[in-house]
Amino acid sequence: MTLTATSESEAPPILTAYEKAASEGIDPRCIPQHLEIPPPIGQDIFAPSYTDAEHRIWQHLFERQMALLPGRASRAYLEGVAVLGFHAQQLPPLRDLSEKLFAATGWQIARIPGLLHPTDFFELLSRRIFPCTDYIRKASELDYTPAPDCFHDIFGHLPMITNPHFANFYQDFGRAALRATPEQQVGLERLHWFCVEFGLVQEDGGRRIFGAGVLSSKEEVLHALSDEVLVLDFDPDRIVAQDYQVWHLQNTLFTHASYAALEAGFRRWCSSQNLL
């Protein structure tokens, strides 16, 4: 799931990067939706019948990314892939993944129809529920899709939620976001972008990737650890002041000392902002 933040304050509204892009007509799938009924969670999720073509898209993307990730992806991410039992031949049912996630960190999965309104998204995170799509991109979008799909959501996001520190941080994020003012929500959107979607971590004497937006993109994986990227140490106050563009490769990223440091550092920042 890709996060957007928005504002329900009085005019002028504070538009997030996604909303700005959607308002410019770039992709209607990027317009956040409210959930009209509670989404199915865990064992209540009906498993769709994927076509052979859809399984092949998953296989292509899975094999392409997994070939790139050794030595680049965080150990925690790769351990999460093993915990969830991903493999190339089958697009995994959310119901089964939810059960494995619950056993690992007490998180579950909700099946959602697309990009969610932030309040719905945060509310689910605050209850240790990850909102996840179960449809996959078209064959014409193998290299890039701006809208959420299950390759990004499942392959990119779920493995890190098997890590206890990351799982706690992500729940804290949901709780904090529900209490945030519109201005604070814009800062939290940036924290989500630079930690959850594009985060790097120090591991085994080098930098590794754990951000879902990077791990689910061939181009971003190759770019994120290159000399073209300015890498700064994790500093929430610095991140909330850092704007970004959704549609371009990221040239500034932030690295974390560890997932325990991410959890503790985010909690401290939230306390300083009266958000937790």
Ligand SMILES: [Fe+2]
């Ligand atoms: Fe995402």
